[in-house]
Amino acid sequence: MPELPEVETIVRDLSKKATGLTITGLRTRDGRVIRQKSISQFSRRLKDRSIESISRRGKAIIIQLGEGHGFLVVQLMMTGQLIYSASGTFGRDTKVIFKLSNGACLHYNDYRTFGRLQVVRELKEIPYFGRLGPEPLENDFTAAWLRKELPKRRTLIKPLLLNYTFVAGIGNIYASEILFASRIDPRRPAASLGRAEITALHRNIRGILKKAIHFRGTSMNTYRDAAGEKGRFLARIHVYGRENEQCRSCRARVVREFQAGRSTFYCPHCQR
Numbered sequence: 062m063p064e065l066p067e068v069e070t071i072v073r074d075l076s077k078k079a080t081g082l083t084i085t086g087l088r089t090r091d092g093r094v095i096r097q098k099s100i101s102q103f104s105r106r107l108k109d110r111s112i113e114s115i116s117r118r119g120k121a122i123i124i125q126l127g128e129g130h131g132f133l134v135v136q137l138m139m140t141g142q143l144i145y146s147a148s149g150t151f152g153r154d155t156k157v158i159f160k161l162s163n164g165a166c167l168h169y170n171d172y173r174t175f176g177r178l179q180v181v182r183e184l185k186e187i188p189y190f191g192r193l194g195p196e197p198l199e200n201d202f203t204a205a206w207l208r209k210e211l212p213k214r215r216t217l218i219k220p221l222l223l224n225y226t227f228v229a230g231i232g233n234i235y236a237s238e239i240l241f242a243s244r245i246d247p248r249r250p251a252a253s254l255g256r257a258e259i260t261a262l263h264r265n266i267r268g269i270l271k272k273a274i275h276f277r278g279t280s281m282n283t284y285r286d287a288a289g290e291k292g293r294f295l296a297r298i299h300v301y302g303r304e305n306e307q308c309r310s311c312r313a314r315v316v317r318e319f320q321a322g323r324s325t326f327y328c329p330h331c332q333r
């Protein structure tokens with residue numbers, strides 16, 4: 062599932078390629094991903110609109126349409142892909158193709174069809190944006206803020222990092238990696254973290270997300286960047302998906318456990 066680094070990679074690439082172009086039309090093969098009253102309304106609100114900017118908030122891609130025509134919001138959810146391509150042909154998992162004024166196309170692919178595409182006048186029409194916590198790479202996400210918030214939370218640290226109302230954009234891969242780098246056991250209550258641990262956690266949240274952006278994300282399964290290429294962070298993963306493999310730091314076996322319905326991977330020796 063694409064998290065902040067993967068979505069950021071897509072957004073940066075697409076910004077370069079598609080900003081200033083116009084959506085000249087679209088073709089839909091599977092309308093289940095379109096969260097509009099009707100597919101024809103969705104098409105009407107996009108046709109002949111220019112692409113003013115492409116940005117990200119949390120794990121959502123925000124395509125701002127020109128002349129106050131609102132926003133196309135793309136939430137990739139589990140297996141969504143947004144790929145810029147010269148081809149106008151539907152691939153196996155292509156649900157929607159947006160035709161662009163330079164002759165290229167944007168393909169929305171989604172193997173499991175959990176993604177969401179929606180045109181809105183204002184972002185607040187989508188409840189997700191109203192509930193989103195701070196962006197971890199913005200300046201207002203500070204260690205001081207974490208020191209103030211963590212003691213108030215009656216939950217374990219790992220599910221808290223996954224909670225998008227607490228902090229935006231972190232999913233299962235990076236939550237596991239951040240806690241490993243911080244040497245914090247994912248089963249610890251959030252309120253039990255000491256000052257030095259919170260400082261380390263803050264540093265690693267920002268450090269690991271930035272590093273993952275640098276390597277263009279993690280292609281565990283279906284994630285692809287806007288050119289259809291895999292990210293290169295997988296080789297830098299320490300615990301996620303490495304159940305029973307040796308910890309790269311101490312050679313103990315990495316453990317997998319279920320927490321709040323999600324897999325959590327950690328090193329019982331390195332993480333306390």
Ligand SMILES: [Zn+2]
Nearest residue numbers: 308311328331
């Ligand atoms: Zn270890």
